[in-house]
């Protein structure tokens with residue numbers, strides 16, 4: 001086996017080249033991506049997430065909401081997301097740089113939630129929907145996140161309050177260097 005070293009080198013490069021190309025290439029392209037202003041001197045975006053919303057992401061992941069909801073708005077030519085009112089502009093990689101776990105999802109049983117915070121109604125209405133979606137909705141009821149108060153309103157428990165804060169924090173309605181909002 002006088003060519004053993006050559007064979008081993010071949011095996012090494014066969015494994016190393018795709019690894020380098022896929023992982024390191026991707027990292028070189030996006031690894032340094034951070035918050036940025038849409039225009040010079042503007043605020044850094046995406047905005048920092050409130051602490052309660054960060055807790056709420058864990059509730060969202062634990063309860064499997066990502067099985068039915070995506071968080072990625074496709075560009076106008078690639079689907080009807082924007083026409084359906086799910087987003088003001090397409091999602092870009094920079095939108096997710098602050099998120100330790102990105103809940104992009106891959107199945108849309110329910111609406112896309114990437115920009116839900118921009119169309120969300122009051123806390124009470126979000127609570128009412130989560131605890132009892134309309135009859136016939138494919139969405140399960142998450143009534144265990146709430147308990148009825150004396151006045152009949154729904155009182156969210158700790159996880160319920162965090163989940164509502166998280167849902168309200170989901171916004172992609174600002175201009176970013178890669179995707180400007182149409183004026």
Ligand code: HEC
Nearest residue numbers: 063064065067068109110111133134137138139140142167
């Ligand atoms: C089995 C699929 C399924 C799961 C799991 C699910 N949903 Fe839904 N969701 C739906 C469907 C279908 C709708 C649209 C009908 C409706 O409003 O009930 C919806 C609607 C919504 C809406 C309203 C969106 C809008 O644009 O008005 C929100 C907010 C929402 N879901 C949040 C959640 C959260 C948070 C979880 C996890 C706790 C969750 N969903 C889990 C299917 C699902």
